[in-house]
Amino acid sequence: MNLSGGLLIAGDRITRSSGGTHEHIYPATGQPNASVPLAGAAEINEAVAAAWDAHREWMSLTADRRRDLLIDLADAVHDNLDELARLNVHDYAVPISFAHNGILLERFLRHFAGYVDKPHGISTPVAESFDVNLVEREPYGVVGVITPWNGALVVIGSCVAPALAAGNAVVLKPSEVAPFAALRFGELCVAAGLPAGLVNVVPAGPEGGNALVRHPDVRKIHFTGGGATARNVLKAAATNLTPVVAELGGKSACVVFDDADLDAAAVLAAHQGPLIQSGQSCACASRILVHESVYDAFAERFVAVVKAATVGDPLDPGVVFGPVISQAAADRIVAEIEEAAGSKVGELLTGGTRLGGALAAGYYIEPTVFGGVDNNSTLAQTETFGPVVSLMKFGSEDEAARIANDTPYGLNAFVQTRDLARAHRMARRLEAGSVWINTFSDISPQGPYGGFKQSGFGRTGGVEGLYEFLQVKNIRIGMG
Numbered sequence: 001m002n003l004s005g006g007l008l009i010a011g012d013r014i015t016r017s018s019g020g021t022h023e024h025i026y027p028a029t030g031q032p033n034a035s036v037p038l039a040g041a042a043e044i045n046e047a048v049a050a051a052w053d054a055h056r057e058w059m060s061l062t063a064d065r066r067r068d069l070l071i072d073l074a075d076a077v078h079d080n081l082d083e084l085a086r087l088n089v090h091d092y093a094v095p096i097s098f099a100h101n102g103i104l105l106e107r108f109l110r111h112f113a114g115y116v117d118k119p120h121g122i123s124t125p126v127a128e129s130f131d132v133n134l135v136e137r138e139p140y141g142v143v144g145v146i147t148p149w150n151g152a153l154v155v156i157g158s159c160v161a162p163a164l165a166a167g168n169a170v171v172l173k174p175s176e177v178a179p180f181a182a183l184r185f186g187e188l189c190v191a192a193g194l195p196a197g198l199v200n201v202v203p204a205g206p207e208g209g210n211a212l213v214r215h216p217d218v219r220k221i222h223f224t225g226g227g228a229t230a231r232n233v234l235k236a237a238a239t240n241l242t243p244v245v246a247e248l249g250g251k252s253a254c255v256v257f258d259d260a261d262l263d264a265a266a267v268l269a270a271h272q273g274p275l276i277q278s279g280q281s282c283a284c285a286s287r288i289l290v291h292e293s294v295y296d297a298f299a300e301r302f303v304a305v306v307k308a309a310t311v312g313d314p315l316d317p318g319v320v321f322g323p324v325i326s327q328a329a330a331d332r333i334v335a336e337i338e339e340a341a342g343s344k345v346g347e348l349l350t351g352g353t354r355l356g357g358a359l360a361a362g363y364y365i366e367p368t369v370f371g372g373v374d375n376n377s378t379l380a381q382t383e384t385f386g387p388v389v390s391l392m393k394f395g396s397e398d399e400a401a402r403i404a405n406d407t408p409y410g411l412n413a414f415v416q417t418r419d420l421a422r423a424h425r426m427a428r429r430l431e432a433g434s435v436w437i438n439t440f441s442d443i444s445p446q447g448p449y450g451g452f453k454q455s456g457f458g459r460t461g462g463v464e465g466l467y468e469f470l471q472v473k474n475i476r477i478g479m480g
Contacts, residue, residue: 003090005036005179007043007203008186010050011196018042019208022176027093027323028314030361036176039202041211044171048217050197051142051169057195059139059167063117070113070164073192077106080188084153084181086315091178092149093362094277095314095322101153104443105185108157108461111445112165115466120166132477137470139167140219144212146233148225149178149325150280155247156185158449158460159222160199166469172201173212177325179203214239220469221245224282226383227454245458245468247282247450249383250411253404254285255394255426258293260416264438266301271320272414272440274351274367274387275309278324282455283412283441285389287373287380289400292393299371299391303350306367311355323363324386330354330363333386336379337368345380346373346390375403383409397422401429410452412441433459 005024006015019040024033039047058066077084084102088094121136143163147155152174163170174182179201186201202208213221213236223233224247237244254269256262272285279286290298314322324330337352351368365387373380373390380390394400404413413432417423427435433451434441443449448462459465 003034003180005034005203006183007037007039007047008183008199008201009043009047009197010054010200011190013183013187019204022203022205024177024179025326026090027325028362030327030363033090036179036203038176039173039204039208039211041207043202044204044208044211044215047171047197047200047202048142048215051171051200052217054195054197055139055141055167055169058169058198066167067113067116069193070109070116070161073189073194074106074109074113076188076192077102077109077185080184081106084184087181087184088153089314091152091180092280092325093314093322094150095316095319097317097320098276099314101151105153105157105161108161108445112161112466115162115165115463120470126476130479132479134475134477136473136475137166137467138473140469140471141168142171142218143168143220143222143469144171144173144215144218146173146209146212146221146223146225147175147182149175150277152178152182153185154443155224156182157445158443158465159224161445162460162466163222163469164194164198166466168469169198170200171212171218172199173204173209174201176203176205209233210236213237213242216240218242222458222468223247230456246456247458247460248411248454248456249385249409250282250284250451250455251287251381251383251407251409252283252285252412252414252432253287253289253407253430254414255400255404255416256288256290256294256298257415257417257419257422258291259418260294261418262294262298262301265416266298266305268414268416268438268440270302270305270309273389274306274369275321278322278365279367279387279389280324280385284385285412285414286384287375287404287407288389288391289394289403290391292395295391295393299349302391303369306369307350309367311359311364321367321387323359324365325363327363329386330365333365333384333388336382336384336386337388340370340377340379343377345377346370349391351387375406381407397426397429401426405429405431408454411455412436414440
């Protein structure tokens with residue numbers, strides 16, 4: 001398992017860089033993992049040039065051959081799932097019990113490999129003419145994919161897989177905070193026989209990211225991350241009018257109705273909320289809306305599930321709750337908890353402090369639950385990106401929909417009910433790109449994923465995700 005860092009350009013792992021280095025800290029111990037070289041403008045130029053060469057080679061292959069190579073890559077990912085999971089743990093200390101994102105990456109690769117040899121265009125009649133009119137979809141050529149630190153392999157699956165299936169080459173910029181699994185994926189691309197440079201992996205900070213987004217030969221950008229960074233990406237992309245797809249944050253509501261299975265709802269809400277990835281997920285259900293008639297019963301169950309979560313070494317298979325990403329994140333989250341507790345926007349039901357003892361060197365914060373929270377409060381409106389959730393009461397479907405939609409975000413929404421008609425009504429009223437009924441955010445290659453409002457635009461997954469990496473061309477042939 002290679003934690004040495006580096007860049008992967010034109011199939012070669014290199015350690016030289018013009019963008020400096022980043023000392024990677026393992027969040028579970030607070031100790032250094034590796035010194036990570038960062039790409040600067042020079043390395044971005046090299047990667048883009050290599051990507052264009054590889055794109056031309058990729059498109060010179062038959063569709064059958066490109067499809068088979070993507071299947072070979074999926075096989076390579078499958079054969080290395082355990083290593084990729086361990087690298088995920090070292091990237092951002094997600095517990096190994098939830099670290100097997102390579103499984104989803106493999107599924108995306110197999111799914112989109114099936115699109116390579118399928119028709120991407122149509123022929124249409126033309127008014128008052130016998131001309132041949134073709135509508136085709138073509139690759140952009142070279143696209144830039146910017147992944148977040150919290151789950152690079154999922155984004156690689158949902159973005160890189162369709163980009164390659166569409167015929168593009170990719171310059172992949174993982175966060176310097178979590179580069180290891182992404183770099184290993186790049187090596188697997190080479191080992192599987194894809195053209196060298198078809199996937200270049202360039203860990204970088206703001207300098208390299210800015211160079212990638214502003215590069216005149218990068219034809220499209222897919223960005224996953226926070227809203228503040230997205231605004232900078234859009235400004236930089238405007239230099240060359242480069243189109244951007246953005247999958248951003250959320251403040252998702254989980255609506256629990258009085259007919260829900262309260263035990264199951266408590267487990268789902270706890271794991272979708274503060275537990276999985278310690279709440280460090282754009283899909284985190286951080287606002288839990290509960291019908292007033294079952295609020296006390298649900299709250300008791302929910303807090304019990306949260307308190308029972310096993311906290312500890314992320315490499316221990318029995319652990320389900322790990323640290324947050326950094327000292328700075330821990331300080332920020334604790335400050336937000338203290339502000340919420342001090343301003344009395346809700347009742348602190350459990351958690352609220354930094355964990356000490358054997359875990360003191362890591363960045364562990366107790367899973368924290370506030371009850372009776374005011375939806376107008378900062379706690380309810382601002383994405384904490386940590387293990388902090390709010391419980392709120394509602395009395396009717398109308399009130400539940402109003403509170404759930406009363407946020408600038410719209411990535412996910414969750415509904416717990418056994419009433420099928422109610423499930424349909426709520427799904428259509430909730431302002432979110434994905435609505436999950438009696439389940440968690442189980443992202444799949446077949447389903448389009450993306451946000452409403454300030455949670456972004458564009459989609460990954462499904463044919464909609466494939467079309468994000470294809471541009472439309474009209475060809476008309478005069479028949480005299």
